[in-house]
Amino acid sequence: MVRTWMRAILASALALALTPVAAFAYTPGQEVPIPFPKRYLPFDTPYVNFTPTGxxxxxxxxxxxxxxxxxxxxxxxxxxxxxxxxxxxxxxxxxxxxxxxxxxxxxxxxxxxxxxxxxxxxxxxxxxxxxxxxxxxxxxxxxxxxxxxxxxxxxxxxxxxxxxxxxxxxxxxxxxxxxxxxxxxxxxxxxxxxxxxxxxxxxxxxxxxxxxxxxxxxxxxxxxxxxxxxxxxxxxxxxxxxxxHWGRAGAVNLTLTDANPFTGLRISDLGYSGEQEKLMTRWDVLGNPVEQREVRFITPTVNKLRLAYWYTDYNVDVNITNETRYPIVHTLYGSNGSNPGFVNYQVNGAPALNYHFSTNTVVPVASTGTYRLRTMVMPSASLPLGLFFAAGSPDAVPNELAVVQAETTALQSHADQARTTVNAMADSADKTALLQRLAALQAVIAASGKMPAAEQAAAAFEQTLQQADLSIGNPKERERTLAGLRTELQKVRDLRENVQSLIVALPASDQPVVQGHIDSLAKRSARINGIVQSLQAILTEAEDPMRQGNGTLPRFKAERGATVDLGEMAADVVGTAPAIRWISFDSAIASIDPEGRLTGNRNGVVKIAAYDDLGVHYVIVVVHH
Incomplete structure (x- = not known):
């Protein structure tokens, strides 16, 4: 069980997490830290392409x-x-x-x-x-x-x-x-x-x-x-x-969501579709003439092809669809995280601007999702440059953006990246609030991380029960088999109760997406619990599957050697929920797969269980020739 002091810490974290995170208005040419993890689209992305021009x-x-x-x-x-x-x-x-x-x-x-x-x-x-x-x-x-x-x-x-x-x-x-x-x-x-x-x-x-x-x-x-x-x-x-070619006509078509509220492009790097060309020469580095060939720098450990890096004339139509909680998409241009330098650009044909950026900073370029960007990378620039698109308020990209992504996806990798980003911030109330939100999220991720083991254990036990022989005639042998199954089912129950203790310890969140994760975990835990109870009931029934009272159960017929859809035949009795699974108490008479397809194997009468997390229904099937 989670101790009381842990619950108190999580509640405190939640209270601080609700403090709004400030964002300060950008000014033209302002150098701003990159307020989110530097994550770039791969070069083979279908959302960025170029056509050579000129x-x-x-x-x-x-x-x-x-x-x-x-x-x-x-x-x-x-x-x-x-x-x-x-x-x-x-x-x-x-x-x-x-x-x-x-x-x-x-x-x-x-x-x-x-x-x-x-x-x-x-x-x-x-x-x-x-x-x-x-x-x-x-x-x-x-x-x-x-x-x-x-x-x-x-x-x-x-x-x-x-x-x-x-x-x-x-x-x-x-x-x-x-x-x-x-x-x-x-x-x-x-x-x-x-x-x-x-x-x-x-x-x-x-x-x-x-x-x-x-x-x-x-x-x-x-x-x-x-x-x-x-x-x-x-x-x-x-x-x-x-x-x-001297130019590139480009198109960037992206959608930002709370799960992916920022992304970046590497400008003047190995190249997106249609972007790069080889530098060709007719002279070697010694000044001797050669047949035209590509320029390469080759050492025992390096084989670097020279491409079109500097003074390529980019004209890029940017179209960013904004499906985030924020009203604006910002474009930020500058460092890829390791290099200072200058950016040169025009937006929608306005006069060209030249601004300096420091290591790990960028300058604001646009606060709209649709525009024409022209840019040229000047000689002496360290490559590549980073061009970033990020959702935000009308004034700026908020410091919370990476935290919002982590809260939306509940992925450990996103939480780790967000924590690294927030830790790099100067000490402030904003930083404290964001770290507390991440602490609360980490507790949710921890509970979520335990859930798959419980779900997988439940699914594995269901397969075991499907394959078990529940028709053993010898009472002692039957009891040994059922005792072993009860022991395995208890392991599933223990895993689920461990997860449930973590979920119960989570305080309610005023971050709707985080509360959604908590609610989802609670539903998954309840479903496992319902399945365990249904399986326990089936094990109890297996102690004497043909007990008195079976005569009151719905009865169906199936021909020996034929396969029928018992799920369809018994729909009025067991319902039609897609999560219903089936178990035969005597597969020698009739076997049934988890989806309800029953095959008559020999003449006889057999009890069939249909179950889900809401309970168990029993029917009788008579197999005849």
Missing amino acids: GQVLVSNAPETINENGAKRADGSEITGQYNAALYRDTVTGPFRFWASHYNKTTHKLKFWLHVKNVSGEPIRFYKTMEAYDDANVTAAASNVTKRFMNAEPNPALLATIPADGSYYFAISDADHVSIGESMVYLAEFNAVAEDDGASANVLMSHVVTTDSVNDPTPYAATATIARTNATADRSDDYRGLLA
Whole structure:
């Protein structure tokens, strides 16, 4: 039995659990802790999908750091030739985007160029549609470029008309170039079209870096090799190549319930349906030409395929159906739990926003379930980012959300996750109230955890009784058999009484869903008790199944060798409840399965029991030929 002091503790926990949990209104750009367990949809979920959009992407992000000649790599090898050199070269077609991010660790100002060679075999026009550039520390430069590009409107400007086999070049760094200790970030969209009919044309693009004294990058755009990266046997520096598409049109269609009031997506990770593409290259990390192949970082313990992570242009239609107790669905964007960084996004075409987030924090993005989200992950960002959808009040996601889920599902895993989340909160009355609610819930889960053993024991005993020979003629042997069955039934009774003692000790809850669990446990316990009483009555009847008085029982006939539905035949006597089960007191005369299908085995008269948790009915069956 549960002691009085335990009942008092649970009652105290319940009283504190009823205290409302506050939620504070969000402000734009506010960093807020993630107030629920970080749980992400699997990549194979049917509720998230993407379709590639746009043209190719030429990427130059390796060597990420441009070093001075004579500098050392991590493995001690000497670096030469990372400036006054091509950083990447490849052929693109028609509309394409190009982005680059590099850090200047040389002793010179650096100048970055794009060299365009017309390899289409006919005159072309080369347009710049959009661009954004900055040089500063890498975080500031990437933030500025991303925000400017997302706010830019397409405005094609003709840069050059290039004859067949002709070329054109231009500096992408600004007039004062990239100073020592600065990073440059550049993102632009271009288009190469045939002069005569405007069809997409092929161009060979070379990204070149030189000292600021160089005025023409052409000599470096046609070299047999390109700059070697800073990669070593156990350190990667290989993100340069070509991606097939710059954009993703996405759709997120989810339903939030009290049992699942929050969920998350990993942005720029291995990818949901249609999201990811392989980065392909024509150069190895040593700068030597290769047949086009996927970029992989391979060591004895790592085999990592490079995908489309940064500057993918996501346009996602979000549609969240809210079936929770809360009126609002919030979108929160930021850390996946381990990384600080910045998010860049637009909602329904509004101006782009750039906000910082710390480790394990997010920023509020939207407080509606249906909207268009555009986002780009900027270079230097640690991946993946976390995009979360959570139910809440109009102001914020409440601190109680994980507790509500645990109370709804009564799953130990959810209770454990909720407890971890609440324990991470600063000490407050809210935290105390939530911990007390979890304590009350834990008592319910403990009782619930004992219930299956009692139910399974009852079901196992029913099978044992079905298989027992209740027609033994020898009185002593019959009594030994029945005594063994009574002992087994007592074990079932003991298990049920143990569970019942836990249920009785549970105080009533003003959390309706928790009270629902308590009521359900009480009903399950009562049902086991009813079954035990019915089985006990059958064992008592088995002491003398053909006693006087059987003549008053309803009688039915069945032919030997035939199978009949006794449940249907005796429905007026025993009822039609689906939970009714059946037992024969002499299976040699007539056997019956738990659903009431009776088979006559030999001529004779047999008593049949029909029972459920509400009681037992007996009928007589006469088997004849």
